[in-house]
Amino acid sequence: MTWLPAASVHAGQVDILLGGLLLISLAVLGLVFGLMLLNIIRFRVGSRVPVSAETVAHKSWRFEIAWTSVTLAVFFALFLWAARLYVVGFQPPSGAIQIYVTGKQWMWKVQYPGGQREINALHVPLGRPVQLLLTSEDVIHDFSIPALRIKHDVLPRRYQSLWFTATQVGAFRFYCTQFCGIGHSRMTGTLIVLTPTDYANWLGQTPASGSLATRGEALFIHNGCSGCHVSQPYSPGADDTSRAPSMVGLYGSQTMGPDGQRVKVDNAFLHDAILHTATVSGQAAAYATQMPSYRGVLAEEDLAALIAYIQTLSPSRLSGVGMSASPERKGN
Amino acid sequence: MAPTSDPQTMQRSYLWQDGTLRSWLLTTDHKRIALLYMASITAFFVLGSLGAALIRLHLISPTGAILSDETYSRMFTMHGIVMVWLFLVPSIPVTLGNFLVPLMLGAPDLAFPRLNLISWYLFVMAGALVVYGLFRGGLETGWTFYTPLSTDYTQGRVLPVVAGVFLSGFSSIATGVNFIISIHQLRAPGLTWYRLPLMLWALYATSVIFVLATPVLSITLVLLAFEHVFHVGVFDPALGGDPLLFQHLFWFYSHPAVYIMILPGMGVVSEVVSTFCHKPVFGYRFVAWSSISIAAIGFLVWGHHMFVAGTSLYAAVVFSMLSFLVSVPSAIKVFNWLGTMHGGAIRLDAPMLYALGFIGLFTVGGLTGLFLASLASDVHLTQTYFVVAHFHYIMVGGMVSAYFAGLHYWWPKITGRMYPEMWGRTAAALLFFGFNLTFFPQFLLGYEGMPRRYATYPAQFQVLNVLSSAGASILALAYILPLIYFIWSLFRGARATANPWQATGLEWRTSSPPPTENFIEPPVVTHDAYDYAALDHPAPAPQAEPPHV
Numbered sequence: 001m002t003w004l005p006a007a008s009v010h011a012g013q014v015d016i017l018l019g020g021l022l023l024i025s026l027a028v029l030g031l032v033f034g035l036m037l038l039n040i041i042r043f044r045v046g047s048r049v050p051v052s053a054e055t056v057a058h059k060s061w062r063f064e065i066a067w068t069s070v071t072l073a074v075f076f077a078l079f080l081w082a083a084r085l086y087v088v089g090f091q092p093p094s095g096a097i098q099i100y101v102t103g104k105q106w107m108w109k110v111q112y113p114g115g116q117r118e119i120n121a122l123h124v125p126l127g128r129p130v131q132l133l134l135t136s137e138d139v140i141h142d143f144s145i146p147a148l149r150i151k152h153d154v155l156p157r158r159y160q161s162l163w164f165t166a167t168q169v170g171a172f173r174f175y176c177t178q179f180c181g182i183g184h185s186r187m188t189g190t191l192i193v194l195t196p197t198d199y200a201n202w203l204g205q206t207p208a209s210g211s212l213a214t215r216g217e218a219l220f221i222h223n224g225c226s227g228c229h230v231s232q233p234y235s236p237g238a239d240d241t242s243r244a245p246s247m248v249g250l251y252g253s254q255t256m257g258p259d260g261q262r263v264k265v266d267n268a269f270l271h272d273a274i275l276h277t278a279t280v281s282g283q284a285a286a287y288a289t290q291m292p293s294y295r296g297v298l299a300e301e302d303l304a305a306l307i308a309y310i311q312t313l314s315p316s317r318l319s320g321v322g323m324s325a326s327p328e329r330k331g332n
Numbered sequence: 333m334a335p336t337s338d339p340q341t342m343q344r345s346y347l348w349q350d351g352t353l354r355s356w357l358l359t360t361d362h363k364r365i366a367l368l369y370m371a372s373i374t375a376f377f378v379l380g381s382l383g384a385a386l387i388r389l390h391l392i393s394p395t396g397a398i399l400s401d402e403t404y405s406r407m408f409t410m411h412g413i414v415m416v417w418l419f420l421v422p423s424i425p426v427t428l429g430n431f432l433v434p435l436m437l438g439a440p441d442l443a444f445p446r447l448n449l450i451s452w453y454l455f456v457m458a459g460a461l462v463v464y465g466l467f468r469g470g471l472e473t474g475w476t477f478y479t480p481l482s483t484d485y486t487q488g489r490v491l492p493v494v495a496g497v498f499l500s501g502f503s504s505i506a507t508g509v510n511f512i513i514s515i516h517q518l519r520a521p522g523l524t525w526y527r528l529p530l531m532l533w534a535l536y537a538t539s540v541i542f543v544l545a546t547p548v549l550s551i552t553l554v555l556l557a558f559e560h561v562f563h564v565g566v567f568d569p570a571l572g573g574d575p576l577l578f579q580h581l582f583w584f585y586s587h588p589a590v591y592i593m594i595l596p597g598m599g600v601v602s603e604v605v606s607t608f609c610h611k612p613v614f615g616y617r618f619v620a621w622s623s624i625s626i627a628a629i630g631f632l633v634w635g636h637h638m639f640v641a642g643t644s645l646y647a648a649v650v651f652s653m654l655s656f657l658v659s660v661p662s663a664i665k666v667f668n669w670l671g672t673m674h675g676g677a678i679r680l681d682a683p684m685l686y687a688l689g690f691i692g693l694f695t696v697g698g699l700t701g702l703f704l705a706s707l708a709s710d711v712h713l714t715q716t717y718f719v720v721a722h723f724h725y726i727m728v729g730g731m732v733s734a735y736f737a738g739l740h741y742w743w744p745k746i747t748g749r750m751y752p753e754m755w756g757r758t759a760a761a762l763l764f765f766g767f768n769l770t771f772f773p774q775f776l777l778g779y780e781g782m783p784r785r786y787a788t789y790p791a792q793f794q795v796l797n798v799l800s801s802a803g804a805s806i807l808a809l810a811y812i813l814p815l816i817y818f819i820w821s822l823f824r825g826a827r828a829t830a831n832p833w834q835a836t837g838l839e840w841r842t843s844s845p846p847p848t849e850n851f852i853e854p855p856v857v858t859h860d861a862y863d864y865a866a867l868d869h870p871a872p873a874p875q876a877e878p879p880h881v
Binding site: 003004013017018021024025029032033035036040043044045063064067068071072075076078079081082083086087089105138139140142144146147149150151152153155156158160173175176177179181182183184186188295 | 480609639641649653671673676688709781787
């Protein structure tokens with residue numbers, strides 16, 4: 001049995017937190033078992049040391065207040081420490097490589113920006129931030145990488161995100177950790193961290209039928225999106241947004257949500273907008289024709305390709321966006 | 333001092349006054365209903381334990397030793413559902429609680445004796461439906477029924493199982509209403525709120541949760557059944573529903589349900605520790621109100637089951653803080669029990685050994701709860717064996733220890749017989765060591781990343797799994813042993829006196845076993861709870877004092 005490796009900076013920080021929790025726990029356990037044993041030895045029947053009831057009653061308030069406030073203070077410190085690490089852990093840095101991971105009973109399908117695909121394996125380069133965009137085609141799954149100390153539930157038809165920067169070359173297991181049916185324990189795979197050179201080689205050697213964005217462009221035309229949405233900045237009629245918003249510069253911009261609030265156009269927004277426009281966009285009603293729902297028409301892999309394509313139409317904004325869920329949008 | 337339970341007391345007692353089967357099945361005597369419940373939950377406990385035994389046997393091998401993936405999934409689903417709804421939730425309230433609430437109040441019965449009997453019949457029907465569903469077809473959703481797996485992606489028998497759990501909820505609500513009203517209305521003259529035994533404060537808090545939380549579960553299960561049968565989109569996004577909605581509703585019941593399971597155990601431990609230290613509980617009011625605050629704050633922490641589920645970061649931060657807050661009253665209880673021991677006259681009879689085991693194991697369970705309330709560490713540990721170990725430390729190490737403490741402590745009162753003390757201590761020690769060997773390795777497995785509910789696992793986890801399974805076999809022994817000597821004691825146990833432990837509390841003022849009407853003369857309370865001075869040096873003629881709270 002080998003001890004669990006810590007393959008990212010975050011993993012090391014979580015280990016320090018766990019170490020802190022462990023030390024506090026051991027101290028409390030030592031106190032509880034120590035006092036228990038001392039009491040048993042000292043106050044067993046036969047070795048009785050009488051204590052007057054009045055002193056106890058008199059002292060009890062002071063004891064109660066003392067241990068309640070010490071407990072509260074320690075707990076509050078722990079809460080702050082852990083919460084800070086968690087919040088930071090869910091904010092991806094700019095320029096992360098976006099990899100789409102789709103769960104289905106009982107396998108993980110992985111799509112790279114270059115169009116490469118694989119099943120139950122995930123290749124990433126050392127030292128570069130990677131953002132996983134997770135979704136499911138059926139039930140709730142969970143993508144868990146113990147070596148990185150991260151996991152997140154994978155919900156059907158909704159994007160969740162995880163990010164990390166691997167700092168150790170090697171192969172690490174990932175698991176589905178949300179029970180998803182009888183094949184649950186077979187839904188595992190391997191994360192392979194390569195040096196940047198090896199990673200480039202791997203990408204080159206892995207067959208890909210065009211990049212994700214190229215495939216997305218084809219889908220954009222094939223599914224009739226281009227009939228209403230402008231996607232070419234300088235083509236004839238490029239300023240015609242009478243039927244639908246232009247896709248040029250859309251990704252990363254601000255738009256109006258269903259309740260009139262400002263929302264950012266990110267992966268999760270586009271994903272939901274393609275499947276059911278009216279529930280995520282407050283501007284849908286402003287157009288004469290309503291966009292049909294593409295639920296049941298487009299598979300998750302197609303959605304990933306379309307989004308990758310739409311991203312290329314806003315090159316200046318590509319970096320630093322795409323966090324699946326700004327806190328407002330994650331709620332339900 | 334008190335009369336022993338001679339054959340004549342036995343004849344007069346609730347056990348033998350009318351021995352026909354009909355008189356048992358139609359009884360409205362809370363003590364007999366408690367025994368009916370005890371027989372039923374023991375049967376369910378055995379069933380659930382057999383499931384656990386098969387699970388641990390299967391996990392000896394990384395590829396799975398004996399079961400198919402499907403049977404394994406059905407087995408842990410069965411284990412969870414049976415143990416949670418048919419054993420842990422009812423356990424102490426419906427057995428010891430049913431038996432003791434009127435006795436501790438100095439009343440002849442609960443406020444609604446017939447409702448009490450109905451609650452048992454509802455429970456038995458619920459159990460029958462669940463068992464029917466689980467064994468004629470089976471179910472593979474886990475006890476948590478997460479959607480859309482449970483509504484649209486299972487071939488299992490969702491409907492009978494869900495209907496059974498739904499029905500068991502009504503049995504819980506009936507018991508809760510009965511306890512609340514009894515404690516308000518049936519207290520003996522002089523028995524003020526601050527003179528109540530802490531067991532009653534704990535059961536009161538439990539009953540409040542029964543009444544307020546259970547309806548939410550019922551509604552959720554109805555919605556689940558609707559989606560499963562009629563494909564009404566509530567939870568499945570493919571039908572336009574929201575899968576997280578189910579989790580919010582489910583945990584809004586199921587987290588408070590954890591306190592339904594543990595609060596009565598804390599009540600038992602308060603009684604036992606006080607008696608076997610022959611000393612009032614340290615900080616009585618703090619212990620009493622900590623039960624109430626656990627019940628109250630317990631309603632506000634359900635979101636900590638969903639830190640990685642896809643709720644908002646803000647919600648996670650707030651729920652994390654509240655989860656730390658809810659553990660403060662539990663810590664207060666532990667410190668107060670230790671304070672009670674200080675300066676007492678400690679006897680280490682079996683109930684006390686179980687109670688001390690509770691304090692130790694509950695503390696481990698509580699401390700590891702901090703690892704899961706802390707956001708960043710929860711992300712790593714949740715949904716692994718760490719969580720399995722954590723809640724078993726609370727539910728088995730804590731709750732089952734407390735149930736056994738209570739069973740041994742009140743056994744003389746219930747049956748009029750003493751259990752064999754030496755065997756009782758042996759079983760308590762076996763439970764402690766067997767339990768730790770079973771579940772401690774699972775903390776390490778969880779840190780290493782082994783997910784829960786896996787029928788097969790990578791070979792690197794085998795050593796710890798085998799250790800855990802070895803512990804389970806010792807644990808099994810610790811369960812079988814009391815079953816044997818309790819039954820033996822019914823026939824051969826020494827006859828019990830009215831108050832074999834020199835305990836305070838009204839239940840010890842009547843004979844063992846008590847007469848059907850509980851008290852020949854209605855008792856009057858003149859002292860605080862746990863007033864051992866008054867017990868050791870009784871005043872010649874006790875007089876009623878007017879209530880002063």
